[in-house]
Amino acid sequence: MLKTRSNGIEIAYERLGLGTPLVLIHGHPLDHSIWDPLLPLLENDFDLIVPDLRGFGQSETIRSRYRLVDMAADIIALLDHLEIQQAAIVGHSMGGYISLACAAVSPSHIRGLGLIASHIFADPPERKSSRYETASEIEKKGVNLLADTFPAKLTADSSLQTILREIILRQSVPGVAESLRAMAERDDSASLVQNARFPMVFIHGTNDVIIPIELAREAKLLADRIHLVELVNAGHMPIMEEPQRTAEALMMLK
Numbered sequence: 001m002l003k004t005r006s007n008g009i010e011i012a013y014e015r016l017g018l019g020t021p022l023v024l025i026h027g028h029p030l031d032h033s034i035w036d037p038l039l040p041l042l043e044n045d046f047d048l049i050v051p052d053l054r055g056f057g058q059s060e061t062i063r064s065r066y067r068l069v070d071m072a073a074d075i076i077a078l079l080d081h082l083e084i085q086q087a088a089i090v091g092h093s094m095g096g097y098i099s100l101a102c103a104a105v106s107p108s109h110i111r112g113l114g115l116i117a118s119h120i121f122a123d124p125p126e127r128k129s130s131r132y133e134t135a136s137e138i139e140k141k142g143v144n145l146l147a148d149t150f151p152a153k154l155t156a157d158s159s160l161q162t163i164l165r166e167i168i169l170r171q172s173v174p175g176v177a178e179s180l181r182a183m184a185e186r187d188d189s190a191s192l193v194q195n196a197r198f199p200m201v202f203i204h205g206t207n208d209v210i211i212p213i214e215l216a217r218e219a220k221l222l223a224d225r226i227h228l229v230e231l232v233n234a235g236h237m238p239i240m241e242e243p244q245r246t247a248e249a250l251m252m253l254k
Contacts, residue, residue, distance in 0.1 A: 001058050007077040012058035013051035017043030020254050021084045024050045027093030029146055029176040030167050031057030038239050041247035045254055055175020063174050068186045072101035076109055088253040090114030100189040112253040116203045117236045119215040122188035131184040135177040143171055153210055155235045193223050201227045203249050205234030
């Protein structure tokens, strides 16, 4: 992977393909490798920028509190480093929250937005408390706490569960814990989506048990510009479960 200092943080990223700049932001507690099934399907149409977020994969781990807007600022700084004035930003799960934060931090950089297995609303109080509790447990017990239980929630495909467990085990405790706290404190993005003037595509599996598809449908009602693609029988990992259909849906961001 390539590496650069972005917003004061060393960020690792891959870059491949030709066409419209497209940033692919991974979810929690994963890394850039979740996009691998999708890359061959997109590289002929997009200039793909695929980073590891701070605290994940090969990027630098920061042992202090930060917010999703800080993680979004890392992405915007990476675009500036690459001399890309505008890009479509697509995020999976937590990556979707960061994509929305990118649009809030620097709307001039955004030519399109994609959310995959994600949503636009802030955490309710009980979900916020749960994230803080999980972060504390991970700091005590390590990432095995998630590796042993989370893959089965991400997908019903046992072969993908094995791959996802290995990805989770590669992640750092501080990165996983601090990003949970950052997600808990994120802003609601409903007004941002309602006022957006760029194309948006939301891709969601009908069998997602982590973020119910009803949240994507609720968001769709707020803005006519949202193109909602429902993937029947996919779970929380459409990127890996339905790469062809996911890639086809993202073509609207060309």
